Amino acid sequence: MVLVDIQNLRVQFHIGRDVVYALRGISMQIERGTRTAIVGESGSGKTVTATSMLRLLPPTARITEGRILFQGTDLLALDENELRRIRGSKICMVFQNAAAALNPLYPVGQQIADVYHHHNGGSKREAWQRAVEVLAATGIPHPEVRARNYPFEYSGGMAQRAMIAMALVCSPQLLIADEPTSGLDVTIQVQVLDLIQDVVERLNATLVLISHDISLVSAICNRVIVMYAGTVMEAGTAGQVLEHPANPYTIRLLECFAGTDGEEMPYIPGRVPDLREQWQGCCFAGRCPRAQDICWRESPALRQVEPGHYSSCHFS
Amino acid sequence: MTADVVLSIQNAVKVFTMRRRSLKRVSMTAVDDVSLIVRRGETVGLVGESGSGKSTLGRAILRLLDLDGGKILFEGQEIQGLSEREFRPLRTKLQMVFQNPATSFNPAMTIGQTLVDAMCLSRHLTLKQKEQRALALLDQMELDERFVALYPYEMSGGQLQRVALARALAPGPDFIFLDEPTAALDMSIRGQIINLLLSLQRQSSLSFIFVSHDLRVIRYIAHYVYVMYLGQIVEAGPKHAVFETPRHPYTRALLAATLIGQAERGEMRRTGMLAGEVIQRTPDFAGCKLYGRCRYATERCAHEPQALRTVAPDHWVRCWRAEELAQSGWPAESGAAKEELPTGSQQTAV
Numbered sequence: 001m002v003l004v005d006i007q008n009l010r011v012q013f014h015i016g017r018d019v020v021y022a023l024r025g026i027s028m029q030i031e032r033g034t035r036t037a038i039v040g041e042s043g044s045g046k047t048v049t050a051t052s053m054l055r056l057l058p059p060t061a062r063i064t065e066g067r068i069l070f071q072g073t074d075l076l077a078l079d080e081n082e083l084r085r086i087r088g089s090k091i092c093m094v095f096q097n098a099a100a101a102l103n104p105l106y107p108v109g110q111q112i113a114d115v116y117h118h119h120n121g122g123s124k125r126e127a128w129q130r131a132v133e134v135l136a137a138t139g140i141p142h143p144e145v146r147a148r149n150y151p152f153e154y155s156g157g158m159a160q161r162a163m164i165a166m167a168l169v170c171s172p173q174l175l176i177a178d179e180p181t182s183g184l185d186v187t188i189q190v191q192v193l194d195l196i197q198d199v200v201e202r203l204n205a206t207l208v209l210i211s212h213d214i215s216l217v218s219a220i221c222n223r224v225i226v227m228y229a230g231t232v233m234e235a236g237t238a239g240q241v242l243e244h245p246a247n248p249y250t251i252r253l254l255e256c257f258a259g260t261d262g263e264e265m266p267y268i269p270g271r272v273p274d275l276r277e278q279w280q281g282c283c284f285a286g287r288c289p290r291a292q293d294i295c296w297r298e299s300p301a302l303r304q305v306e307p308g309h310y311s312s313c314h315f316s
Numbered sequence: 317m318t319a320d321v322v323l324s325i326q327n328a329v330k331v332f333t334m335r336r337r338s339l340k341r342v343s344m345t346a347v348d349d350v351s352l353i354v355r356r357g358e359t360v361g362l363v364g365e366s367g368s369g370k371s372t373l374g375r376a377i378l379r380l381l382d383l384d385g386g387k388i389l390f391e392g393q394e395i396q397g398l399s400e401r402e403f404r405p406l407r408t409k410l411q412m413v414f415q416n417p418a419t420s421f422n423p424a425m426t427i428g429q430t431l432v433d434a435m436c437l438s439r440h441l442t443l444k445q446k447e448q449r450a451l452a453l454l455d456q457m458e459l460d461e462r463f464v465a466l467y468p469y470e471m472s473g474g475q476l477q478r479v480a481l482a483r484a485l486a487p488g489p490d491f492i493f494l495d496e497p498t499a500a501l502d503m504s505i506r507g508q509i510i511n512l513l514l515s516l517q518r519q520s521s522l523s524f525i526f527v528s529h530d531l532r533v534i535r536y537i538a539h540y541v542y543v544m545y546l547g548q549i550v551e552a553g554p555k556h557a558v559f560e561t562p563r564h565p566y567t568r569a570l571l572a573a574t575l576i577g578q579a580e581r582g583e584m585r586r587t588g589m590l591a592g593e594v595i596q597r598t599p600d601f602a603g604c605k606l607y608g609r610c611r612y613a614t615e616r617c618a619h620e621p622q623a624l625r626t627v628a629p630d631h632w633v634r635c636w637r638a639e640e641l642a643q644s645g646w647p648a649e650s651g652a653a654k655e656e657l658p659t660g661s662q663q664t665a666v
Contacts, residue, residue, distance in 0.1 A: 185365035267507025
């Protein structure tokens with residue numbers, strides 16, 4: 001069953017006189033109970049996609065086209081009140097820089113208790129106890145002491161655990177984690193990923209994990225969507241996309257991560273196209289070794305290459 | 317000392333003193349008895365997480381700070397204690413590339429001005445010659461002439477990092493300290509920087525220290541690897557030894573966390589993970605710095621300082637159980653340190 005259905009979403013940013021075309025008509029479906037990774041490099045539109053789902057885009061952004069259906073409801077058509085009932089309780093987000101996402105003026109436990117109280121009512125005392133419980137559940141030592149600490153007293157890894165605890169307190173159906181491990185030390189990254197996987201399993205929730213690191217997501221996700229320059233390049237199960245990639249961009253990107261036996265480290269020559277421009281043809285044409293005339297003329301549609309496996313390339 | 321050693325660090329120590337809220341002074345040993353050598357034409361990979369002392373060491377080599385103990389010999393000459401005037405001729409020989417290209421350029425200077433400025437100590441060159449050299453360097457970095465007139469904000473991160481490399485090369489150095497030069501770049505373009513460094517080294521006999529926590533990159537660039545944890549070297553050896561037969565639990569944890577997708581990873585991930593976060597010990601703690609996070613720790617690890625010792629020719633490890641653990645295939649046992657885990661991998665039910 002489809003939990004989130006994004007249809008032809010277009011998002012622009014208006015920065016000064018420039019218009020940045022961040023999402024160029026993307027469509028994707030997130031099935032209930034899956035752990036879906038959205039991977040892409042900087043500027044690919046993966047974070048914009050995630051923030052659009054919660055309508056947390058900055059004021060410079062405009063959604064010009066498309067629908068985001070969550071359990072059949074178009075999130076883009078909701079008013080602020082209706083949206084607030086969904087945010088936090090049905091859809092939760094874990095942000096990239098956890099220490100900055102927490103309010104520096106309140107104890108961490110208080111912030112978690114507030115979220116619980118807002119959505120579930122009940123007494124303040126009960127909310128506080130619940131906050132301590134979830135902090136304990138995310139592996140924070142001495143949770144009753146730590147709940148009274150302020151965010152600056154937390155390390156990066158602990159702050160990320162607290163963010164996950166905050167997501168946990170409302171038992172959401174969908175958890176969106178936007179680069180939850182960037183900025184953390186690699187040995188801590190593994191711990192945080194394991195925690196996310198554990199939490200998602202316990203809540204029986206659906207996970208959308210946004211990351212630039214294909215090798216990280218391959219550890220915990222079972223579906224993968226690859227984005228590039230505001231376009232979905234490839235989508236399918238983790239096995240399909242990571243082991244039998246159909247799109248030239250995915251193939252090259254995987255090589256960069258896995259490395260080769262050669263002396264030289266693989267890379268993709270050229271650079272990402274300027275998102276202020278609109279172009280005909282394929283967004284990867286300028287860097288693609290397989291590019292033909294048609295790639296510069298016509299933009300390839302996302303089409304099925306095998307059951308459940310989609311690629312946007314004229315030749316895959 | 318053999319002639320081919322460019323840089324030699326002997327027993328370096330750096331202690332930072334901080335004042336806590338309680339006004340008590342606490343000292344933190346950022347670099348703890350570190351010795352390393354860099355040979356001509358060789359790249360040394362320096363691996364470790366935040367707080368391991370990698371950058372402090374780099375700043376000491378470039379005389380951006382002074383050590384509290386130990387020696388730094390560059391081409392046989394002790395550089396500590398030199399006055400700024402005495403050190404100046406060496407500045408052209410020792411260069412650095414910083415982590416974040418976006419913040420390591422003067423935003424008011426064009427790329428051309430930046431490169432010419434980097435040659436300000438090369439008095440024998442005329443301005444015309446410097447400009448020509450700037451162009452040649454850009455060409456070497458696969459950037460065309462028009463970049464000379466651009467400002468840093470007009471360029472992408474990957475392009476800027478190539479300019480940073482050109483800037484470091486401009487004065488004609490023998491040694492470059494590369495402080496995580498690819499960390500801020502997308503994976504698809506990291507290889508370009510790495511390959512440029514490799515080809516530079518083939519052409520001239522440049523030496524590098526390449527700092528990174530990304531072992532995927534280290535695998536291509538380094539000849540010799542030092543792994544650091546909380547200011548100490550915990551493992552050192554030729555690249556193949558460290559990558560293929562890691563002997564220290566911390567090195568194994570790093571490998572398990574970064575070299576994902578490799579066949580042996582499943583097994584490594586199960587037995588290689590570290591518990592909790594970095595534990596800053598007080599100076600009177602004598603034991604192994606990994607104690608409390610290491611699943612193989614025993615009573616002895618808590619009390620006994622660990623020495624760096626050889627386990628194979630030119631392969632050094634700071635762990636007394638290294639041979640025994642390797643022989644028994646890194647059993648999934650857990651040691652005595654369990655009750656002291658600072659943050660849990662232990663899970664309680666919701």
